[in-house]
Amino acid sequence: DQHMDRIKKFLGIGDKKCVLYAPTFRNDLNKTEFGLDYRRLIRVLGQKFGGEWIVLKRGHYHTNTEGENEENVVNVSDYPDMQELLLISDVLLTDYSSSIWDYSILKRPAFLYTPDLDDYYEERDFYIDIHKWPFAICRTNDELETEIWNYEHQECIRKIENHHEFMESYEAGTACRN
Numbered sequence: 001d002q003h004m005d006r007i008k009k010f011l012g013i014g015d016k017k018c019v020l021y022a023p024t025f026r027n028d029l030n031k032t033e034f035g036l037d038y039r040r041l042i043r044v045l046g047q048k049f050g051g052e053w054i055v056l057k058r059g060h061y062h063t064n065t066e067g068e069n070e071e072n073v074v075n076v077s078d079y080p081d082m083q084e085l086l087l088i089s090d091v092l093l094t095d096y097s098s099s100i101w102d103y104s105i106l107k108r109p110a111f112l113y114t115p116d117l118d119d120y121y122e123e124r125d126f127y128i129d130i131h132k133w134p135f136a137i138c139r140t141n142d143e144l145e146t147e148i149w150n151y152e153h154q155e156c157i158r159k160i161e162n163h164h165e166f167m168e169s170y171e172a173g174t175a176c177r178n
Contacts, residue, residue, distance in 0.1 A: 134159030
């Protein structure tokens, strides 16, 4: 797709596969590091899905320092269009961000990295219990690696479609047609 190629060219990432890491805002503005092992993430994605991988790190403006000095991590926090970043990403890694629902329409692999889940529950809670979401919840790098290895695409699609139906989402990709 020319649009995707244009975005990747602008970001200088060529034909590498992308995992978009997009943690959400925290009330504790000192909480900017979540312990994600970027090298391990890139390694396991390459082993599971093949290809050369790069992390696109999109932090909230209060949480965008982690990973900046890591090899194969590109800080895209200032990129103006989150939807374009979702479009070019082969995998989404987030925590509690609503971006997961936009991404779910693409039916691509997505994982929740939630090392502070208990704190987040206390701070905000959820409209729909996170354990009912159709994505693997990973509190540690070990759990994330295991969930990536155990990822089954057809099972992922089934869970996403069931969740969309449960939420009464009838997106069919034809909203703009006459």
